[in-house]
Amino acid sequence: MSRKKDELNQRDTIDNTKDAPLTTNQGLPVSEDEFSLKAGKRGPTLMEDFHFREKMTHFDHERIPERIVHARGFGVHGEFEVYESLEKYTKAKFLTEPGKKTPVFVRFSTVGGSRGSMDIPRDVRGFATKFYTDEGNFDLVGNNMPVFFMQDAIKFPDFVHAVKPEPHNEIPQAASAHNTFWDWVAENSESAHMVMWLMSDRAIPRSYSMMEGFGVHTFRLVNAEGKSRFVKFHWKPVEGTHQVLWDEAQIINGKNIDFNRQTLWENIENGHPAEFELGLQIIEEDQEHEMDFDILDPTKLWPEEDVPVQIVGKMTLDQNVDNYFAETEQVAFHPGHVVPGIDFSNDPLLQGRLFSYTDTQLIRLGGPNFHQIPINRPICPFTNNQRDGYGQMSIHKGQTAHHKNRMNNNQPEPLSAEEGGYEHYQEKVEGNKVRARSESFEDHFSQAKMFLNSLSDTERQHLSDAFSFELAKCDMDIRNNAIEKLLNNIDRDLAEYVADRTGAELPAENEESTYEKSSPALSMMNTKFSLNTRTVGVIITPDVTEDTLKETRSKLEEKGLQVKFISDKIYTIGSTTIDETLATVHSVLFDSMIVISGEEDLQPPVIEQLEIAFKHKKAIGFGGNVSFAKLSFSEKDKGVSNIETELDNFLEDVKNHRVWDR
């Protein structure tokens, strides 16, 4: 179990859980750590106090610049195993050796917010995976959405400036619902497809283990014969793709700002790993131009019904970090970290990313030796002639640090491709030097429309309300512009709805896309459903007996549910202790609620939580003598079940995530 972390952390772990003397960083035992050295008990502190100075200086330097995007993240360790050899497609060893477990580190993140912001803003989620393979590190630096806001990396700084809090007053935190974001997306209509994803429920995931991951760009796989194919990478969550509601997200962000990270942390601590299957979509080189879009355009996805996702392996994330800063904060991803058998396409967004990531680590991690930080270090040997620099941790032996050399027999020596050296795919390219975009990237609205065509009524309603929410937070001219330049070009009904909800102008001309295609895989209603890791908050009144509590817990836990007892205060009956109070948790923090009462009436805080759970379409169970008199719903409503007589109905509703047709 500890293998993965140990492999990375060898030599570098300082175990503060063991008995040890307190020392300075020079190893000098310290005799007193509460008082600085003074001239007299009430006198001034002395410059001579090296212990104080060292401790304070270190503290003063404890922060590094947060990431410009994806600042708030949460990392976990695990491993990846391929199901069957993919040697037909690639020579990457970790994809050709079934049974071989490759250690991985995954960092999930929000994009726009600062490191201390909340877990469930409406935002894209980062899904970055570092595979520590025997041929070097491979980083798949993706998101939970398969497309992106722009087609060319040169626009990335503009986009990030627009989505981040506004420069004059640094408001709003971790939100796209403001003028500069909507100004940018409306003026850059290539963002239309991604904006649809951002306004959809994909932007408010229930859990990091319940969202898909996408490599986004078209990459190449290259096999041992040198044959190349285009590929898109997918992560499919074993628990399915699920969301919270926007109203719920806003309450969660106040009740538990750490909701997503805490869920993942606790699930892993409790033995429930997060599991994802790796999927590949493959297009043969000679079929490059067969789609009705350009496969190099990162604002387009390959419909899964046209190019099926082949499931090829599984990633199991089952180990939390030992130290957040050392691992999660210092991990450095880069789409350019590849291994033989994986190569790039000419997607202009990907090409720009290949520059940006190393550049950002230099400022963030303070110099060119960030690859030596344990979490970034390959687990295979690495040698070259790079030397010195800030934070050099390695002691390079020998007299030479130059290539080619005779003094050291030309060591370290480059390897040929046959011997395992990385060789770039020899794609033939030619063209004039131009600052221009290919005409094949010009259609910005068809796939935005396809996304809308693919949603269920519930999802479409959520998306329409999300647009209305966001644009209502903008100035009127920004609203009008976004409706005219984006929505009216995607779907007239959507434009009408949002214009009506926000008091904006509906453009005179209907310019909606006539694209009719839909892709069922895009609806979250067609995902997997499972009871695994689902939670239930069981509210009880003080007159409920211990037997009832024990029986309730065991029958729910037996089905895989995670149970918390909630009452107006913490108390113990027999061997059962109440877990939470009505003040410390809330129904928004659970997938489902149960209320069990004796003879006592339900009190206002209980009623409030149940009403909100009902409004959020959650499964509600009841037991004992619960009276519905003070509730706006009854036992006859959909998704409300007696757990003594209809437990299976309750469990089915929990498994289905929400009672959408309530």
Ligand code: HDD
């Ligand atoms: Fe990026 C971080 C994903 C476009 C420049 N990006 C970052 C992270 C993820 C992504 C998951 C966080 C990694 C971590 O956890 O440390 N980025 C994407 C995806 C993109 C994308 C899926 C489009 C398909 N990014 C993109 C562009 C550029 C950048 C076009 C610049 C040209 N991204 C960065 C960055 C970051 C970053 C500024 C900030 C921190 C870091 O790199 O390490 O360099």
